[in-house]
Amino acid sequence: MADKKAVNQGYDYLLLVPSLLLLGLGLVIIYSASSSLAEYRLGDSYYFLKKQALFCLIGLGLMILAKNIPTNLYKKLVYPALFLSFALLALLFVPSLGAKVGGSSRWLRFAGLSFQPSELAKLSLALYLAYSMAKQGPNMSRFSIGFLPHVLVVGGFMSLILLQPDLGTSVIIGCWVLILLFVGGAKLFQLFTAVLLFMPIVLWLISQADYRMKRWSAFLNPWEDPEGLGFQIIHSFLAIGSGGIFGVGLGNSKQKLFYLPEPHTDFIFSVVAEELGLVGLTVIVVLFGVLITRGIKIALNANDLYSSYLAMGISCFLGLQVLINMGVVMGLLPTKGLTLPLISYGGSSLVISLLSIGILLNISAKR
Numbered sequence: 466m467a468d469k470k471a472v473n474q475g476y477d478y479l480l481l482v483p484s485l486l487l488l489g490l491g492l493v494i495i496y497s498a499s500s501s502l503a504e505y506r507l508g509d510s511y512y513f514l515k516k517q518a519l520f521c522l523i524g525l526g527l528m529i530l531a532k533n534i535p536t537n538l539y540k541k542l543v544y545p546a547l548f549l550s551f552a553l554l555a556l557l558f559v560p561s562l563g564a565k566v567g568g569s570s571r572w573l574r575f576a577g578l579s580f581q582p583s584e585l586a587k588l589s590l591a592l593y594l595a596y597s598m599a600k601q602g603p604n605m606s607r608f609s610i611g612f613l614p615h616v617l618v619v620g621g622f623m624s625l626i627l628l629q630p631d632l633g634t635s636v637i638i639g640c641w642v643l644i645l646l647f648v649g650g651a652k653l654f655q656l657f658t659a660v661l662l663f664m665p666i667v668l669w670l671i672s673q674a675d676y677r678m679k680r681w682s683a684f685l686n687p688w689e690d691p692e693g694l695g696f697q698i699i700h701s702f703l704a705i706g707s708g709g710i711f712g713v714g715l716g717n718s719k720q721k722l723f724y725l726p727e728p729h730t731d732f733i734f735s736v737v738a739e740e741l742g743l744v745g746l747t748v749i750v751v752l753f754g755v756l757i758t759r760g761i762k763i764a765l766n767a768n769d770l771y772s773s774y775l776a777m778g779i780s781c782f783l784g785l786q787v788l789i790n791m792g793v794v795m796g797l798l799p800t801k802g803l804t805l806p807l808i809s810y811g812g813s814s815l816v817i818s819l820l821s822i823g824i825l826l827n828i829s830a831k832r
Contacts (some may be wrong), residue, residue, distance in 0.1 A: 469798065475643045475830070476532070476826055477759070477763070477826055477829035477830070477832075479755065479759045480756060480759045480760065480763070480822065480825055480826060480829060481822075481826065483752040483753070483755045483756040483759075484756055484807065484822050486589075486752055487749070487752050487753070487756070487806075487807040488521060488806065488807050488819075489583065490748075490749065490752075491517070491807050491808040492514065492517060492518060492521065492663075494729075494733060494736060494737055494740075495513055495514055495517050495729050495733070495808075495809075495810050496510075496513070496514040496810060497513070497613075497715055497716050497718070497721075497736065497740060498718070498721050498728040498733055498736040499512075499514070499516075499721075499728070499729035499810065500816060501721065501722055501723075502721070502723070502727075502728070502729070504651065505580035505723075513729055513810050515808055516810075516812070517812075517815070519812075519825060520811075520812040520815045520816055521815065521819075523590075523812075523816055524816040524818070524819030524820065525819060527816060527819060527823060528819040528820060528822055528823035528826070529823065530535045530823065531820050531823030531824050531826070531827055532823045532826040532830065533825075533827070534827070536771075536772060536827060536828070536831060539592060539775065539824070540596055540615075540771065542592065543590065543596045545591050545592075546585075546588070546589040546592055546593075546656060546752060547589045547590070547592070547593050547618075548759075549585070549589070550582060550585050550586040550589040550590075550622070551586075551621070551622065551625070553580075553582035553585065553586075554582045554583065554586060554622065554625040555625060556573060556582075557570045557571065557573060557625075557629060558570065558628070559583065559701070562575060568613060569584065570629050571583065571629050571631060576679075578716045579812075579813075580812075580813055581811075581813035581814070582689070582814075583626055583629075583631065583634055584621050584813040584814055584817040585817060586626070587638070587782055587817070588817055588820065588821055590618075590619060590642070590773060590777075590778075591778035591779055591821075592775065594615060594619075594642065594645050594649075594774065594778055595771050595772075595774035595775035595778055596771060597614070597615060598611070598615070598645070598646075598649035598650075598770075598774050599769070599770040599771035599773075599774055600731065601649075601768070603650070603653055604636065605646075605649045606651065606652055608649050608652075608655055610786075611646070611649065611650065611651050612646060612651050612652075612659075614656045615642065615647075616642070616659065617647060619639070619642045619823070622638065622804075623635040623638055623639060626638070627670075628676070631675065631737055632667070632670055632671070632674075633799075633801035633802070633803065634803070636667055637785060637786075637789065637803070639663060641658065641778075641782055641785055643656050643659060643779060644781050645673040645774070645777065645778050645781065648774070648777055649774060651791045667815050678693060679694050680799055680800055681799055682694070683695045683698065683799075683800065684698075684796070684798070684799040684800065687699050687796070696726075697732065697800065698796050698800065699726065700720050700725050700735075701725065701732055701735040701794050701795075701796070702726040703720055703722075704718065704720040704723075704725065704735040704736060704738055704739035705738040705739065705794070705795065706734060706816050707719070707720075707739055708738040708739040708740065708741070708742040708745075708746075709742050709743070709744070710742050710743050710744060711742040711743075711744055712738075712739060712740045712741040712742030712744070712745055713739055713740055714740060715740050715741065716740065717740060718736050718739045719739070720736070720739055721739075723737050729809070729810040730804060730809050730811060731790065731793070731801075731802050731803065731804060731805075731809065732794055732795075732806055733805055733809050733810070734746075734749075734790060734791055734805055734808070735774045735794050735795040737749060737808075738794075739749040745801075749808070750791075751788050753784075756783070757780055757784040757787070758778075758824075759784060760776060760779060760780030760783065760825050761776075761777065761780050761781075763776045763780075763825055763828055763829045764776035764777035764780060764828075767828055767831075768831055772828045772831070775823055775824065775828065776824075779821045779822075779825055780822060780825070782821075783806055783818065783821065786803060786804070786805070786806050787806060789801060789803050790803050790804065790805040790809075791805070804820045
């Protein structure tokens with residue numbers, strides 16, 4: 466009876482309201498950032514808005530479903546989801562299925578639809594790590610039980626993502642899993658050793674690819690090649706600087722007019738800064754802050770270890786994505802094609818983000 470009462474609790478509005486506000490703001494900003502580009506390329510200024518609205522409906526449906534299904538079902542889906550994600554990542558290397566964009570095979574395309582398997586892989590790994598760490602319990606401090614098996618499983622996924630190639634996402638997943646292992650009880654010595662071994666490999670991989678070295682150089686000094694690799698980040702600076710306190714007004718951005726490449730995706734935060742100014746940026750940062758801190762609080766107050774780890778995993782990954790996207794836009798981190806959750810255009814990212822928030826709502830209702 467107690468479990469049934471917990472299941473029937475309502476929505477956590479401190480989590481739901483910021484999510485819906487960010488979603489609504491995202492639709493408005495996507496139209497503002499993409500209308501000129503869509504009109505020029507496709508003859509329809511509403512093209513990206515209509516597609517994102519469809520993704521919103523799908524994501525909201527999955528969010529409601531995830532909020533209302535029994536939590537035990539997540540445990541049953543751990544290994545099927547893990548194997549499915551791994552298989553989809555492997556299918557990227559099948560020429561007829563994997564679509565190359567900008568030299569990387571990150572998208573599966575079938576019957577006119579496209580999907581980014583790495584987005585599903587993030588959620589699948591969160592489900593797996595939560596299940597496995599909760600199962601190991603106090604044994605998480607043991608290297609052969611709590612550390613090594615989890616690193617090997619996640620390393621397999623990182624290797625497939627790295628082969629796309631996508632070093633940035635692999636590094637982010639690596640950092641994220643170390644945070645979760647720390648939360649789960651792995652020894653600090655093991656985590657520091659992993660970092661010391663991980664960093665030289667990352668540096669070596671950067672040195673082995675000319676485009677990565679150029680991207681790193683552009684991060685250190687974008688003005689060295691202002692018409693080339695530094696072009697995007699310089700125009701991001703111009704957008705942020707020209708926005709001032711209150712912005713130039715919604716729809717009045719100049720940098721979105723073919724200066725910022727794909728302004729509705731990775732660099733949408735720059736358009737927000739230009740059009741809505743510091744006030745608009747502050748609103749979005751506060752909304753994300755409420756969402757992430759609420760997710761962490763849900764993890765701390767969860768009624769079982771599995772739910773706690775799952776909520777923490779989802780919250781940490783959303784938080785990492787937000788911090789990294791904003792850091793890239795402001796020139797604090799090297800350029801990385803990572804969307805701003807709930808704001809940037811992109812169906813895979815949006816649907817998985819809303820599904821993840823639905824899981825958080827589910828855990829919150831059962832506290």
